[in-house]
Amino acid sequence: MDLEFDEGYDAFRAQVRGFLAEHRPPEAMGLVHGDRQRWVEWLTLLIENGYWARTIPKEYGGYGAEPDLLETVIMDEEFNRAGVPRGLPAQGPAMLVPTLLAHGSEEQKIRWVGPTMRGEVVWCQGYSEPGAGSDLASLQTSAVEDGDDFVINGQKIWTSTADAADMCFILVRTEPDARKHEGISYLLLPMDTPGIDVQPLRTMCGDIGENSFNQVFLNDVRVPQSNVVGRRGEGWKIANTTLSHERNSLNANAEGTLMRLARLMEKESVGGVPAMASPVYRDRLMRLQARALAMKHHGMRMLTCRLKGESPGVAGLVVKLQNCQLNFDMAALAIDVMGELGVLYDHTRYERERGYWQAHSMFSLGLIIGGGTAQIQKNIIAERGLGMPREPRPATA
Amino acid sequence: MDFGLSEEQSLLEASVRGFLGDHVPIERVRELREKDCPNDRSIWSGLAELGVTGVLVPEAQGGSAMSLLDAALVSQALGHAATPAPFLASAVMAPVALREFDAAPASDWLEGIAGGELVVGVAATELFSVREAAGVALDSGVLRGKAMMAVDACGADLVLVATDPEQLAVVRADARGLETTRLRTIDATRCTAELVFDGVAPEAVFEGAGAPIARMLDAGRVALAADALGACESMVEQAVAYARERKQFDRVIGSFQAVKHMCAEMIAEVEPARSLLWYAAHSFDAIPSEAPLMSCHVLAHVGEIGREIASVATQVHGGIGWTDEQNLHFWFKRIGNARHLLGGPEWLRDRAARLQGFGAGA
Numbered sequence: 001m002d003l004e005f006d007e008g009y010d011a012f013r014a015q016v017r018g019f020l021a022e023h024r025p026p027e028a029m030g031l032v033h034g035d036r037q038r039w040v041e042w043l044t045l046l047i048e049n050g051y052w053a054r055t056i057p058k059e060y061g062g063y064g065a066e067p068d069l070l071e072t073v074i075m076d077e078e079f080n081r082a083g084v085p086r087g088l089p090a091q092g093p094a095m096l097v098p099t100l101l102a103h104g105s106e107e108q109k110i111r112w113v114g115p116t117m118r119g120e121v122v123w124c125q126g127y128s129e130p131g132a133g134s135d136l137a138s139l140q141t142s143a144v145e146d147g148d149d150f151v152i153n154g155q156k157i158w159t160s161t162a163d164a165a166d167m168c169f170i171l172v173r174t175e176p177d178a179r180k181h182e183g184i185s186y187l188l189l190p191m192d193t194p195g196i197d198v199q200p201l202r203t204m205c206g207d208i209g210e211n212s213f214n215q216v217f218l219n220d221v222r223v224p225q226s227n228v229v230g231r232r233g234e235g236w237k238i239a240n241t242t243l244s245h246e247r248n249s250l251n252a253n254a255e256g257t258l259m260r261l262a263r264l265m266e267k268e269s270v271g272g273v274p275a276m277a278s279p280v281y282r283d284r285l286m287r288l289q290a291r292a293l294a295m296k297h298h299g300m301r302m303l304t305c306r307l308k309g310e311s312p313g314v315a316g317l318v319v320k321l322q323n324c325q326l327n328f329d330m331a332a333l334a335i336d337v338m339g340e341l342g343v344l345y346d347h348t349r350y351e352r353e354r355g356y357w358q359a360h361s362m363f364s365l366g367l368i369i370g371g372g373t374a375q376i377q378k379n380i381i382a383e384r385g386l387g388m389p390r391e392p393r394p395a396t397a
Numbered sequence: 398m399d400f401g402l403s404e405e406q407s408l409l410e411a412s413v414r415g416f417l418g419d420h421v422p423i424e425r426v427r428e429l430r431e432k433d434c435p436n437d438r439s440i441w442s443g444l445a446e447l448g449v450t451g452v453l454v455p456e457a458q459g460g461s462a463m464s465l466l467d468a469a470l471v472s473q474a475l476g477h478a479a480t481p482a483p484f485l486a487s488a489v490m491a492p493v494a495l496r497e498f499d500a501a502p503a504s505d506w507l508e509g510i511a512g513g514e515l516v517v518g519v520a521a522t523e524l525f526s527v528r529e530a531a532g533v534a535l536d537s538g539v540l541r542g543k544a545m546m547a548v549d550a551c552g553a554d555l556v557l558v559a560t561d562p563e564q565l566a567v568v569r570a571d572a573r574g575l576e577t578t579r580l581r582t583i584d585a586t587r588c589t590a591e592l593v594f595d596g597v598a599p600e601a602v603f604e605g606a607g608a609p610i611a612r613m614l615d616a617g618r619v620a621l622a623a624d625a626l627g628a629c630e631s632m633v634e635q636a637v638a639y640a641r642e643r644k645q646f647d648r649v650i651g652s653f654q655a656v657k658h659m660c661a662e663m664i665a666e667v668e669p670a671r672s673l674l675w676y677a678a679h680s681f682d683a684i685p686s687e688a689p690l691m692s693c694h695v696l697a698h699v700g701e702i703g704r705e706i707a708s709v710a711t712q713v714h715g716g717i718g719w720t721d722e723q724n725l726h727f728w729f730k731r732i733g734n735a736r737h738l739l740g741g742p743e744w745l746r747d748r749a750a751r752l753q754g755f756g757a758g759a
Contacts, residue, residue: 001466001679002399070398262755277756279747285755286746290673290698293691298672300400307398315672318665378661379654386637386660389652 061114092123126170314385331361430585434552435481445513476627518550
């Protein structure tokens with residue numbers, strides 16, 4: 001057990017702090033509503049300094065450093081502390097880029113990785129369908145060969161930022177006669193292709209925040225066959241690398257949220273007394289603090305496993321389940337502390353922290369479901385982590 | 398940066414678990430529950446040979462001067478095997494307090510503890526919970542009053558008595574005027590006793606012992622949490638093994654999602670709690686300013702998840718899990734006892750809040 005960083009890392013941390021003391025992201029950056037060009041400038045500056053796309057090779061538009069997990073941790077810590085975004089929290093950089101680096105052709109990497117990391121090209125993810133949620137491999141959107149093209153027909157759902165995206169990485173069924181996991185291909189689809197209709201899907205969160213969900217309808221959409229990533233029919237395998245990136249990226253800053261909750265409880269009074277002075281609310285806060293501390297140190301344990309190249313086993317499989325629920329429960333206490341005013345929303349008079357806690361509560365619920373529901377997580381924990389048998393498949397008709 | 402167990406620690410854990418697997422199967426625990434005191438000296442001697450009794454004793458007194466994390470791993474192994482042993486009081490709490498006093502007689506006692514021939518109980522319940530008008534006071538050089546739920550005291554040679562948060566008295570278990578009665582609890586694997594003092598002359602009295610007493614309780618809480626977490630681990634393992642074997646409706650019950658999800662939920666609590674335990678134990682030696690808070694949090698947290706796991710793991714076994722014969726109840730009861738032995742979750746969380754100045758204005 002040694003929780004200190006080696007000496008060389010102090011210099012790196014100082015360098016990050018120096019950068020942050022001098023540079024701030026431009027205001028009103030946005031992908032959906034704001035000014036995208038400002039994002040591009042900020043991301044380009046980060047890449048030049050090695051704080052974004054750090055380990056991506058230079059020829060693909062990255063900074064070209066050797067991977068070093070602790071440097072990543074330090075950058076995250078310092079950027080979080082400064083309240084500054086370290087890069088673009090979007091599906092292109094988080095999911096498409098790692099997939100392309102692992103499975104893409106040389107031409108695809110050169111064409112897409114750099115512009116995606118710089119925010120010049122914004123992506124959405126075309127995976128889920130109305131009939132293919134937890135059972136994603138049952139997706140039905142078809143891509144039929146026609147000359148050098150595929151012609152796509154079908155419907156995608158839960159497509160974040162589809163309304164602002166230039167491109168979509170999409171799973172389609174190219175081999176209708178193959179077994180369900182073997183007939184899927186991974187395609188890169190320009191969103192301005194004729195036949196694509198994006199319809200907004202309003203979530204329970206309402207209009208707060210920059211989250212946009214959509215349904216995407218595809219009608220005779222033509223895409224060149226050369227836009228397949230990896231080999232035709234191997235889309236499921238390729239998508240699974242991407243899905244594991246999604247689960248890894250759902251790490252929460254539980255400690256920060258807990259301290260924000262504590263500050264609320266010092267400020268908010270119930271019957272003339274701060275909520276923090278109430279044994280009932282305070283006891284709930286302490287229960288949550290123990291859970292937050294457990295997840296914080298669990299994160300450090302998982303990081304150590306990654307540093308050593310060891311598999312964390314079942315301990316790694318429980319992270320998403322626990323963090324998402326913890327976030328939801330912290331928001332729930334905040335709302336209860338505010339009592340009847342805790343339900344104010346839409347920037348109504350008297351609303352606290354611009355509706356943060358209600359939005360956080362509902363958004364957390366979305367995360368409990370998204371990226372594999374809690375029930376799917378429990379199946380994974382039990383089957384892969386504890387070696388319990390899979391549900392026997394019903395006899396197919 | 399390395400948040401994990403060292404190779405030596407993994408070896409220590411494996412050797413204790415191996416010893417307990419060989420020498421203290423659950424059948425042995427069943428036999429011991431019939432005794433007046435379950436803390437069997439032959440098991441303790443075996444643990445002494447492994448060096449476990451002196452894990453927190455300084456090298457000068459023949460101990461191995463290891464960290465609380467090492468002690469916690471041993472404690473966890475004992476909970477995992479539901480082994481009756483005076484580890485909590487004699488190998489954790491007593492040495493943590495006594496090693497703060499350099500000279501004899503404390504140093505002699507530490508030697509005895511490390512060798513395993515001296516077993517020390519601890520009476521400190523009244524520092525966090527007074528019931529039945531209990532309390533022990535030193536008056537004109539002798540102790541009067543009573544102490545409740547003293548840990549590992551009935552089979553001990555010596556007992557540390559915290560008469561108040563600053564004063565620690567040491568008495569011989571066979572001292573004149575001291576009456577020790579085992580208080581039987583649900584948990585047949587742990588010894589708790591009532592001590593009645595009627596003019597008992599102590600062997601020693603340490604004044605101004607606030608820090609040693611506080612450290613003793615912090616260390617005890619971490620070790621107790623480790624013990625209960627070890628018991629939780631065992632219950633989850635047993636539940637998973639049973640669910641993979643037991644058949645109903647022509648299927649192993651572990652293939653039903655209802656059962657599978659019960660098991661997933663249990664392990665999803667055990668693993669992060671293990672991380673919290675490691676940190677709490679580590680902080681005791683490396684970041685002492687955090688130890689009071691962490692020891693409260695880890696024991697309260699394991700108390701909460703422990704109650705749930707003890708219940709759910711039993712339910713996975715169905716009716717057979719509820720029988721005496723299945724043995725599962727030994728762990729269930731050990732977890733239930735640990736929830737209250739050194740302060741219950743509500744008390745611990747109240748202390749955790751106060752330690753951070755939360756609600757101090759009220």
